[in-house]
Amino acid sequence: MEQKTVIRFSNVSKVYYLYKSNKQRLLGTLFGHKKCKQKRAVDRLSFEIKQGEAIAFLGRNGAGKSTILKMITGVAFPTAGDVFVDGRVGALLELSAGFDPEFTGRENIYLKGHILGLHQSEIAALEPAIIEFADLGDYLDQPVRTYSSGMKARLGFSINVNIQPDILIVDEALSVGDEEFKKKCITRINQLINHHGITLMFVTHSISLAKAFCKRGIVMNNGRAMYDGPIEEAILRYNALIVKT
Numbered sequence: 355m356e357q358k359t360v361i362r363f364s365n366v367s368k369v370y371y372l373y374k375s376n377k378q379r380l381l382g383t384l385f386g387h388k389k390c391k392q393k394r395a396v397d398r399l400s401f402e403i404k405q406g407e408a409i410a411f412l413g414r415n416g417a418g419k420s421t422i423l424k425m426i427t428g429v430a431f432p433t434a435g436d437v438f439v440d441g442r443v444g445a446l447l448e449l450s451a452g453f454d455p456e457f458t459g460r461e462n463i464y465l466k467g468h469i470l471g472l473h474q475s476e477i478a479a480l481e482p483a484i485i486e487f488a489d490l491g492d493y494l495d496q497p498v499r500t501y502s503s504g505m506k507a508r509l510g511f512s513i514n515v516n517i518q519p520d521i522l523i524v525d526e527a528l529s530v531g532d533e534e535f536k537k538k539c540i541t542r543i544n545q546l547i548n549h550h551g552i553t554l555m556f557v558t559h560s561i562s563l564a565k566a567f568c569k570r571g572i573v574m575n576n577g578r579a580m581y582d583g584p585i586e587e588a589i590l591r592y593n594a595l596i597v598k599t
Contacts, residue, residue, distance in 0.1 A: 360553050361403040366435030368396040368421050395421040397577035408547050408554040410564035412592040413574035419557045423447055423523050441520025446510050455499035459490055459509050462498055466513050480516050488512035515542050525557040561589050
């Protein structure tokens with residue numbers, strides 16, 4: 355039985371308009387983007403992802419990888435083309451995304467849960483597992499503004515892997531934190547892929563992590579997919595791209 359498509363990009367482009375001042379930005383919004391530089395972060399991109407796939411997005415900084423993930427989560431919207439997403443998305447794009455720095459870690463669990471569309475009772479049921487996985491100790495009830503980057507990563511990652519997502523998006527989050535926590539995250543992600551059938555979209559510069567999770571790789575360059583296929587070949591294409599620069 356063929357697995358259903360959970361993500362589809364159809365000829366998608368994303369253009370950012372770069373202004374020198376807020377005044378120019380306002381004028382551009384009102385009268386059209388004429389006197390500004392344009393950055394085409396994604397350029398006429400098309401691909402499909404099936405339920406249960408694990409895909410690594412590889413490419414240099416600025417290739418368009420993070421913009422793709424932001425469009426999937428609804429943080430950004432395409433300038434042209436269509437983005438289709440079917441399922442609950444758990445995403446760790448930035449360490450503090452969705453957190454209120456003045457709220458405690460515990461309060462932010464509920465804040466993030468409500469943002470993700472969960473009911474109070476659902477969040478309460480998930481709270482023990484989130485707290486156990488994050489392992490923040492007494493810091494759980496301290497304001498998030500007092501957290502280190504690694505502690506924010508622990509909390510954010512724990513929330514996103516415990517909300518029972520259909521689609522899990524990870525953007526370099528495993529580059530932060532101690533080795534023991536990284537191993538814990540890797541084990542948890544593999545459980546979600548192998549036993550719960552989630553779809554994983556993984557942006558990383560780590561070849562070893564890409565191979566550990568993913569069977570398919572998409573290599574991005576200047577907003578376009580220069581390769582889409584088996585992860586081994588994707589890694590070879592990515593390494594060749596890096597050597598050229």
